[in-house]
Amino acid sequence: MYFKINRNYFIDELSKCNRIIDYKNPVPACTGILIEVETDKISIVSTNSSVSIKTSTYANQHDLEIKEAGIFLIRGKNFIEILKRMEDEIISLNKVETNIITLSGNKSEFLLNVLEHTDFPTILFKEEGVFFEVYGSELKKGMNQTIISVNEWNQKIVLQGLNFLAEANNFYITGTDGFRVSRKLISLESSVIEKVTANVPFKSVFEIIKVIDDKQMIKIIVHDNLISIRSKDTIIQSTLLEGQFPDVNGVFPTDFNSTIFVENKTFYKLISRADIPSEENTSTVVNFVLDGDVISIKSNIQQIGSFEEEFKDFELRGIDDQNIYFNSKFILDSLRSFETKIIEISFIDSKTPIVIASSEDTSLSQIILPMFSN
Amino acid sequence: MYFKINRNYFIDELSKCNRIIDYKNPVPACTGILIEVETDKISIVSTNSSVSIKTSTYANQHDLEIKEAGIFLIRGKNFIEILKRMEDEIISLNKVETNIITLSGNKSEFLLNVLEHTDFPTILFKEEGVFFEVYGSELKKGMNQTIISVNEWNQKIVLQGLNFLAEANNFYITGTDGFRVSRKLISLESSVIEKVTANVPFKSVFEIIKVIDDKQMIKIIVHDNLISIRSKDTIIQSTLLEGQFPDVNGVFPTDFNSTIFVENKTFYKLISRADIPSEENTSTVVNFVLDGDVISIKSNIQQIGSFEEEFKDFELRGIDDQNIYFNSKFILDSLRSFETKIIEISFIDSKTPIVIASSEDTSLSQIILPMFSN
Structure with a gap:
């Protein structure tokens, strides 16, 4: 086994594979990254109990020059860290003994122990289906x-x-x-x-x-x-x-009694204030009251205190009367998932799920069940 | 107690005090931040078993407007987080009951429970000495x-x-x-x-x-x-x-046999390669050999492998023959502490401490004992 490759590219590809490795696995071979060198490409493979990754690089791409085919299995974490501390643009890898490879740059040379590659699990990457x-x-x-x-x-x-x-x-x-x-x-x-x-x-x-x-x-x-x-x-x-x-x-309601149109950012900040921080990091129950042209947001957390704010920066379609309780975290998560400026929150009543959507991007819908609080 | 203050400034001052608080302390009052409001200034105080901090802000600085003197003790972490979620430039704080304060912005209002301030330890900040x-x-x-x-x-x-x-x-x-x-x-x-x-x-x-x-x-x-x-x-x-x-x-040697002048950055990278990464994150023993116009750096870590590099980018004053072993971490820490471009490493022999210094900044000296390795 003997090949040369662009160091930074090699680090990127190894890092992709390294990320999924479960270093708590007691079988050393399972914590390794397998590098298969064929005459026209190299493949880097890693696996854990549920996910496997394989990346391939072809000869003449990314300075890859293959002089001799072969295979080796190496512990990813240290190997990547060693590669990062080198300064060479191109590095070469050469198997010198059964369990030793040399990693060389222009002036520096590492002799590295490798794992037994035959212990690495066989992985079939599905082509059919x-x-x-x-x-x-x-x-x-x-x-x-x-x-x-x-x-x-x-x-x-x-x-x-x-x-x-x-x-x-x-x-x-x-x-x-x-x-x-x-x-x-x-x-x-x-x-x-x-x-x-x-x-x-x-x-x-x-x-x-x-x-x-x-x-x-x-x-x-x-x-x-x-x-x-x-x-x-x-x-x-x-x-x-x-x-x-x-x-x-079946869960998605369609006929709503009230829909409010609000600026996502502004409404997000409002709800984040209602989400009173506490030691236990629990989410807060937020009371949303729509009454005429005012929305009141109220919340309270035992031991810390309570919050209240009135909000008028919205447009309304439908009935101007709603009183509903929510988990603050659910609302915040939903609002964050939209990249659009204006979002629409639609209500039927205090017991029916609300829908958060945006006419700027109709591909996404978020539904939240209200809470039967207080 | 009633005052107004610039919100961002207040967050900064509270954060300074919050940082030292030991939230594992079982006495609630010890995890609080004390805010003392006098007629012309407010002081923010916090403490742990070894360090205490007091910051003061005077009336008319940072939008501070004091309407009524008073004192309160509040758990810092939540209080700062609540302040961060507000959007007002100026906020006002008002004690409404013995154990409750209101925190108000333009539209939003929080009612917050406070701790018993008489339980906060008395701290004497020394003026004399x-x-x-x-x-x-x-x-x-x-x-x-x-x-x-x-x-x-x-x-x-x-x-x-x-x-x-x-x-x-x-x-x-x-x-x-x-x-x-x-x-x-x-x-x-x-x-x-x-x-x-x-x-x-x-x-x-x-x-x-x-x-x-x-x-x-x-x-x-x-x-x-x-x-x-x-x-x-x-x-x-x-x-x-x-x-x-x-x-x-007495430890500082003065008469050296050899001094090498190297670019700090280059030498740092060289030693970081010799500091072979391992699972246990132990530091590596690095062998430094000066022989004529070449420095050889060698290291090895059982199970991982070995490293070798030759280095010629240095100037020498004195004898061109040294063979010495070091802890890689000590050298790397020392090199990082210099902001200068060129550093000087001075040797007597393999058993005497080396001195790292720089004629660009003579205020700093680092001394390292060699290891009696191998």
């Missing part, structure tokens, strides 16, 4: 906007992640903890041949977000209990959560 | 450059902090852990009337660094077992470590 394609930036944004409603430790296992549902030209990403629902709709350029659904675990969602490239078209393949997210050079594959994700379409 | 004056920026820099050699958990209590020694026009700050010494000399504009010495605890050093203002002249008063660091509006006072600080003057 129902698939659809979506832009990296859209997928990332949609996941970020919906993961807010997911509780990683939900008692219902199927709710411990995001639901992906693709049918015809529609790709829905949905998250819910039973008290709120976040739903994103992305239109597909090409229809999916058959309806496909997958429940992606909470942790995997964040690994996918970190790895996918904004600017690339991403191919999503679902096969048995695996989802594979592929771009040109990187594949990230995750196990799925078992179970039937609830049909949330 | 031997004193000397030094610029805030110089004091800060000197403390940062010397604290690197201090081990907070040193078995010798007197070494668990920095030694301040002022005599005539010289102010020395010294730190040592027994394996290395950092010494800074600051020239005083006015002589101190008698020799004064104080051992400032490790934690207090960092609190002082955070609180003192770069641009102000700082008055340092030592009295019994307390040191008081005063600027115009802020006093920070700390208890001192007991014991006789060792006389380190």
Whole structure:
């Protein structure tokens, strides 16, 4: 095994793979990064119990020059740190003995011990299965906007992640903890041949977000209990959560009694004041009272104190009379998920879920159940 | 009690005081910030077992308008967080009941519970004692450059902090852990009337660094077992470590056999490569070999691997033959403490301390004992 490669690029690719490694795993080989050198490309592979990543670099890209094929397994953390402290643009890696590689720059040379690569688990990256394609930036944004409603430790296992549902030209990403629902709709350029659904675990969602490239078209393949997210050079594959994700379409109210239009930023700051900080970091119950042209926001936390503010900077469609209680955190999470200037909050009554949406971006809806407080 | 003040300024002053509070203290009053409102100024006071802070603001400064004198004690963390979420430039505070204050902005109003202020410990801020004056920026820099050699958990209590020694026009700050010494000399504009010495605890050093203002002249008063660091509006006072600080003057070698002149940045990067990263984050033993016009740096860490690099970018005065072993961390800490471009490393032999200094800034010296390795 002998190759040369651009140092900074190599660090980036190794870092992608290093991120998912579970260093608490007692099997040393499982904490390694596998580097497979073929005649025309090198592949870097890592895995943990639910997610695996493979990135490939082809000869003549990123100064990659392959002189001899081979394979080695190395503990990622130290290896990346050593590479970072070097100053050379191009570095070379050479296997000198079964368990030793040399890492050389212009003047400096490291002799590094490697792990036994045959102990590394065999990973099959799925090529087959129902698939659809979506832009990296859209997928990332949609996941970020919906993961807010997911509780990683939900008692219902199927709710411990995001639901992906693709049918015809529609790709829905949905998250819910039973008290709120976040739903994103992305239109597909090409229809999916058959309806496909997958429940992606909470942790995997964040690994996918970190790895996918904004600017690339991403191919999503679902096969048995695996989802594979592929771009040109990187594949990230995750196990799925078992179970039937609830049909949330029925939850979405449609006929509202009141809708208020507010500037997102202003309303966010108002609710953040009502979210009185406390030692226990619990969320606050916020009372929202719409009465004529005034909204009163009230809250109180035992031991700390109470808050009250009147707010008039809104437009109203419908009835000017609502009195409703909310969890401050749910509202703040929802408001943060919108990048638009104006948001619309729609009410039926004090017992029915409210919907937060924006006509500037209709792809996203957030639903929150009110609280039966006081 | 009733006053108005600029919100951002108030947050800054409260944050200074909040930083030292030990929230693990089981006595609620000890986790509070005391706000004393007099007719012409307000003072904000906080304390922990070793450090106390008092900042004062005078009427008509920072929009301070005092309508009624009074006093209250409040838990700092929540109070600051609430103030941060407000948007008003000026806020007003008003005691409405014995244990309740109102915090009001333009539209929003908080009713906040306060702590029993009579439970707050009485703190005497020393005005008397031997004193000397030094610029805030110089004091800060000197403390940062010397604290690197201090081990907070040193078995010798007197070494668990920095030694301040002022005599005539010289102010020395010294730190040592027994394996290395950092010494800074600051020239005083006015002589101190008698020799004064104080051992400032490790934690207090960092609190002082955070609180003192770069641009102000700082008055340092030592009295019994307390040191008081005063600027115009802020006093920070700390208890001192007991014991006789060792006389380190004797440790400083003077006649060297070899001195190398190197670019600090380049040499730092070289040693950081030799400091091979490992799981245990232990420092590495680095072998420095000077032979003719080449310096070889070698190191190795069991299980990870070894490093070797040759280095020629230096000038030499004296004998071109040295072979010496060091703790990588000690060298890196020392090099980082210099802001100068070129540093000088002076050697006698493999058993005598080396001195790192710079003719661009002669106020700072770092001494490191070599290791008797291999």
